[in-house]
Amino acid sequence: MIYDVIIIGAGVTGAAVARELSRYDAEVCVLEKGEDVCSGTSKANSAIVHAGYDCQPGSLMAKMNVRGNEMMGDLARDLDIPFERNGSFVVCTIESEFGGIEDLYQRGLKNGVPGMKILNREEALAMEPNLSDNTVGALYATTAGIICPFRLNIAMAEHANVNGVDFRFNTAAEKLTRDEDGIWHIRTNNGEYKTRAIVNAAGVYSDVFHNMVADRKIHITPRRGDYMLLDKTVGGHVKRTIFPQPTKYGKGILIAPTIHGNLFIGPTAIDLDDKEATATTQEGLTQLIERGETCVKNVPYRSVITSFAGLRAHEDGHEFVLGEVTEAPGFFDCAAIESPGLTSSPAIGEYTAGIISDKYGFKKKENWIPTIKNVLNPANLSIEERNELIKKEPAYGRIICRCESISEGEILDAIRRPLGARSLDGIKRRTRAGMGRCQAGFCSPRVMEILHEELGLPYEEITKRGGTSNIVLERTKGTNGGEA
Amino acid sequence: MISYDIVIIGGGPAGLAAAVSAREAGVDKILILERDKELGGILNQCIHNGFGLHTFKEELTGPEYAWRFIEKVLEAKIEYRLDTMVMDISEDRVVTAMSKNDGMYQIKAGAVILAMGCRERPRGALNIPGYRPAGIFSAGTAQRLVNIEGYMPGREVVILGSGDIGLIMARRMTLEGAKVKVVAELLPYSGGLKRNIVQCLDDFGIPLKLSHTVVDIEGREHVSAVTIAAVDENRKPIPGTEERYTCDTLLLSCGLIPENELSKKAGVEMSRITSGPVVNESLETNVPGIFACGNVLHVHDLVDYVSEEAQRAGANAAKFVLAGGTEAPKGHVVELKAESGARYTVPSTIDIDRMDDLLTVRFRVGDVYKDSYVSVYFDDERVMHNKKRILAPGEMEQIILQKKKLAEIKDLKTITIKIEAE
Numbered sequence: 084m085i086y087d088v089i090i091i092g093a094g095v096t097g098a099a100v101a102r103e104l105s106r107y108d109a110e111v112c113v114l115e116k117g118e119d120v121c122s123g124t125s126k127a128n129s130a131i132v133h134a135g136y137d138c139q140p141g142s143l144m145a146k147m148n149v150r151g152n153e154m155m156g157d158l159a160r161d162l163d164i165p166f167e168r169n170g171s172f173v174v175c176t177i178e179s180e181f182g183g184i185e186d187l188y189q190r191g192l193k194n195g196v197p198g199m200k201i202l203n204r205e206e207a208l209a210m211e212p213n214l215s216d217n218t219v220g221a222l223y224a225t226t227a228g229i230i231c232p233f234r235l236n237i238a239m240a241e242h243a244n245v246n247g248v249d250f251r252f253n254t255a256a257e258k259l260t261r262d263e264d265g266i267w268h269i270r271t272n273n274g275e276y277k278t279r280a281i282v283n284a285a286g287v288y289s290d291v292f293h294n295m296v297a298d299r300k301i302h303i304t305p306r307r308g309d310y311m312l313l314d315k316t317v318g319g320h321v322k323r324t325i326f327p328q329p330t331k332y333g334k335g336i337l338i339a340p341t342i343h344g345n346l347f348i349g350p351t352a353i354d355l356d357d358k359e360a361t362a363t364t365q366e367g368l369t370q371l372i373e374r375g376e377t378c379v380k381n382v383p384y385r386s387v388i389t390s391f392a393g394l395r396a397h398e399d400g401h402e403f404v405l406g407e408v409t410e411a412p413g414f415f416d417c418a419a420i421e422s423p424g425l426t427s428s429p430a431i432g433e434y435t436a437g438i439i440s441d442k443y444g445f446k447k448k449e450n451w452i453p454t455i456k457n458v459l460n461p462a463n464l465s466i467e468e469r470n471e472l473i474k475k476e477p478a479y480g481r482i483i484c485r486c487e488s489i490s491e492g493e494i495l496d497a498i499r500r501p502l503g504a505r506s507l508d509g510i511k512r513r514t515r516a517g518m519g520r521c522q523a524g525f526c527s528p529r530v531m532e533i534l535h536e537e538l539g540l541p542y543e544e545i546t547k548r549g550g551t552s553n554i555v556l557e558r559t560k561g562t563n564g565g566e567a
Numbered sequence: 568m569i570s571y572d573i574v575i576i577g578g579g580p581a582g583l584a585a586a587v588s589a590r591e592a593g594v595d596k597i598l599i600l601e602r603d604k605e606l607g608g609i610l611n612q613c614i615h616n617g618f619g620l621h622t623f624k625e626e627l628t629g630p631e632y633a634w635r636f637i638e639k640v641l642e643a644k645i646e647y648r649l650d651t652m653v654m655d656i657s658e659d660r661v662v663t664a665m666s667k668n669d670g671m672y673q674i675k676a677g678a679v680i681l682a683m684g685c686r687e688r689p690r691g692a693l694n695i696p697g698y699r700p701a702g703i704f705s706a707g708t709a710q711r712l713v714n715i716e717g718y719m720p721g722r723e724v725v726i727l728g729s730g731d732i733g734l735i736m737a738r739r740m741t742l743e744g745a746k747v748k749v750v751a752e753l754l755p756y757s758g759g760l761k762r763n764i765v766q767c768l769d770d771f772g773i774p775l776k777l778s779h780t781v782v783d784i785e786g787r788e789h790v791s792a793v794t795i796a797a798v799d800e801n802r803k804p805i806p807g808t809e810e811r812y813t814c815d816t817l818l819l820s821c822g823l824i825p826e827n828e829l830s831k832k833a834g835v836e837m838s839r840i841t842s843g844p845v846v847n848e849s850l851e852t853n854v855p856g857i858f859a860c861g862n863v864l865h866v867h868d869l870v871d872y873v874s875e876e877a878q879r880a881g882a883n884a885a886k887f888v889l890a891g892g893t894e895a896p897k898g899h900v901v902e903l904k905a906e907s908g909a910r911y912t913v914p915s916t917i918d919i920d921r922m923d924d925l926l927t928v929r930f931r932v933g934d935v936y937k938d939s940y941v942s943v944y945f946d947d948e949r950v951m952h953n954k955k956r957i958l959a960p961g962e963m964e965q966i967i968l969q970k971k972k973l974a975e976i977k978d979l980k981t982i983t984i985k986i987e988a989e
Contacts, residue, residue, distance in 0.1 A: 312691070359787055362698040365804070389691025391699055466663075470670040477667035482602070482652035491667075522689035524705040528712055542718050552701035552788040555718035556815070559743050 085266060086110045088439060089278040091256045091292060094125035095425055096417045097284035098239035099432030105246035107445035116255035118549025119509045121236040124286045127393025130232040133423040134224035136191030137329055143403040145194040147427035152226055154429040162238035163457035165342045171227035171324040174378040176217040183328050184222045198225035213320055215378050227324055229342045232425055233512035242455050244501045259295050267413055280413045280439055287358045287396045289418035296411035301404055303419060305358050305394040308350025309367035314386040314520050318344040327377045338379045348375045363392045388520045395421040415439060458496045458514055462488060484526040486519025498537050508548040572596040572888045574662050574676035576653050579608020581861025582682035583636035584874040585881035590643045592885030599647035600664055607633035608684060612714045615735055621871035656833040660856055677892055678856045678884040681830055685823040685862040693821055697784030706732040706820040719743055721816030725793045726750040727781050729757035733820020738767035748812045751779040751795045753802055756935045758961045760868055793817050823866045833857055840911040841865040848917040848926055849883035855894055858884045865913050868963055895921055901979050908932050908986030919973045926968045932958045936986050944983040945976055
């Protein structure tokens with residue numbers, strides 16, 4: 084078959100484009116090299132919905148950021164995504180640099196950012212008592228928020244899927260060619276796909292695909308960001324997202340509560356060549372500890388529960404690369420998406436689906452399903468409601484992840500829902516099982532048992548996140564086959 | 568709301584022993600709540616022997632040791648509920664529990680005994696740099712996979728941390744045909760029992776590298792190599808000392824943390840040193856009627872001591888309940904302090920009027936001490952001075968206090984345990 088549109092990449096950008104395209108009567112497919120959606124940059128970022136004051140006025144980044152921020156409230160409601168506008172501070176700690184705060188404020192006004200205020204030292208400290216003793220003042224942006232980055236990505240993909248978009252996992256695009264009829268042929272490790280239009284949402288690899296077809300080349304540097312996640316007991320150390328004043332390497336190391344109540348510190352900005360080098364380093368983790376306290380004091384580093392790193396797709400021009408490539412008709416870029424990429428994703432989806440549907444004259448579907456529900460969170464129910472639920476579905480009465488209080492019912496939902504989880508990480512990102520302070524030590528054997536029973540997967544084939552990430556290798560001696 | 572005289576949170580060794588002794592003390596309505604599908608707790612996956620030398624004067628495996636107590640629970644017809652997670656404990660001892668069969672429900676408890684045990688410190692809390700591939704397990708998780716589920720995580724193993732579970736797993740993995748290449752320990756001494764180092768490492772020729780840590784983990788999808796390095800006195804890696812080991816499994820045995828989320832919800836005061844509740848001579852917390860024992864109170868190295876401690880908690884909880892849920896009036900309370908080398912004591916306070924004739928006080932030291940003295944001071948007066956050939960953080964120590972002796976001193980305020988060179 085010939086698809087109308089194939090999207091390369093099921094990260095947050097690809098999922099956003101897929102969701103917007105699912106409004107139309109068109110055959111759309113997403114190719115993802117990972118085993119699940121949200122497998123690359125989208126799973127390891129700051130989880131911040133930026134207000135939009137720090138982008139260059141007039142840039143695509145500025146437009147998409149402000150529009151994405153504006154869209155996020157409705158999107159979170161419609162797709163049941165944990166999201167809160169907790170506000171952000173950019174904190175000035177050096178008197179002579181306070182002008183920079185005013186500059187940011189002016190830039191924000193130019194970008195159309197609503198709800199900004201400049202706070203003096205007393206006002207800032209009254210709102211955030213753990214700010215540095217050196218605090219001079221702060222830019223307060225009320226529209227900034229925190230979101231569950233996994234759910235944002237997964238929800239947009241699920242929503243696209245229930246509205247008819249196909250997803251192909253473990254399918255890596257390798258070569259793009261355009262035949263004389265203008266049809267694109269995508270060679271993958273899983274056979275060839277044909278399509279009228281391609282959307283390049285390949286994250287740190289988006290330069291590779293762009294450069295296969297475009298005359299004007301782009302160059303992406305994977306810019307690593309290390310992060311530390313702290314225990315929920317210290318999640319209230321700050322209420323808002325606290326940034327230092329920005330530098331040429333980006334917005335600096337922020338400290339924020341997460342939407343799930345942890346405390347979060349990061350990212351570093353370390354330029355690399357390797358597009359897969361998501362290993363944290365001693366250097367990176369040390370930087371977080373040394374520089375994390377620029378704006379916030381008494382950071383409770385003792386309470387770290389995990390650290391990780393993600394790669395930003397930093398293009399030399401530090402600007403999103405969007406739109407159709409003139410010399411490659413039907414090839415649409417969503418390339419070089421770095422911060423504020425998560426915030427911008429709904430807007431990039433809207434913009435890209437808009438130009439594609441205009442070009443091909445797609446018609447709106449009449450039966451488009453407008454909303455979906457997240458995995459049910461029984462913690463939000465009263466005891467009576469919870470008992471009703473357990474009576475109907477006893478699995479909701481069995482806790483599997485004790486740290487986050489996640490039940491078997493939620494894990495089964497994560498497996499059974501559209502684009503359901505197939506790995507431990509897939510379940511973790513959909514339910515939070517394994518994301519708490521014991522970091523899956525307790526629940527992983529139990530989650531493996533559920534995956535085994537629900538999907539009929541042999542234990543040896545259960546993975547952490549697809550590929551060769553198998554959890555166990557083989558049977559112990561004397562347990563050849565059969566149950567242990 | 569249903570009600571019980573005593574509700575015990577956890578059906579592991581501590582919970583079982585507490586239940587049996589509470590029944591022996593005459594309490595009728597006792598309920599054990601256990602989150603797993605069997606009683607016995609972590610002992611069920613500890614299939615090696617060496618349990619029970621103190622309690623039963625014989626060497627039992629973990630499941631055998633547990634069974635001795637489960638049998639007593641069954642004989643005494645003590646009620647228990649399996650596959651049941653306790654979700655909340657309130658200050659006035661209302662326990663909220665949940666299971667598939669019973670849904671979510673509340674129990675009014677005359678007394679509560681906390682016996683939830685402990686958990687392992689995960690990789691994330693250690694700030695080890697590198698990738699985050701499959702193949703990294705806390706030692707106890709690997710123990711469950713091997714001994715309960717019957718699966719081997721891998722064939723070539725590096726272990727970080729020399730806690731007892733790590734040492735036991737070094738031997739277990741070796742017996743299953745895996746090659747354990749090295750055990751690295753950040754500290755200049757092991758946190759495990761001497762006998763485990765001998766029987767699990769030395770006997771199998773597995774090297775233990777003290778003052779070493781993991782500085783890199785390779786493998787994007789699955790562990791493929793681990794690099795360890797020596798550390799200086801500030802526990803910082805020393806450049807140039809790196810050694811790389813190819814392996815498919817990294818086990819972590821870097822400390823146990825008492826699991827006190829529920830205790831905190833009940834308003835129980837916690838010790839910063841043990842991460843367990845602060846308790847008095849009755850093993851009662853600051854919340855009247857809530858008692859604690861076993862690894863939730865402080866991490867033990869021998870289950871025999873857990874059982875002994877839990878029996879006391881059970882008996883004391885029974886006393887509380889049988890007295891109508893009110894405490895005996897406060898008597899002469901003295902504070903226990905751990906100083907110069909001693910890290911903590913359990914209990915933290917003693918009410919001389921309410922204590923038993925003999926009281927065991929347990930403590931740990933913070934470093935390795937050779938040919939030193941364990942000294943006990945009653946206020947400023949040294950009353951005990953016992954020479955010890957070796958004192959190590961991995962081995963719990965104890966002293967026994969006599970009520971008679973304490974009662975002789977009129978204005979005794981503080982009992983201090985110190986480690987002294989002479």
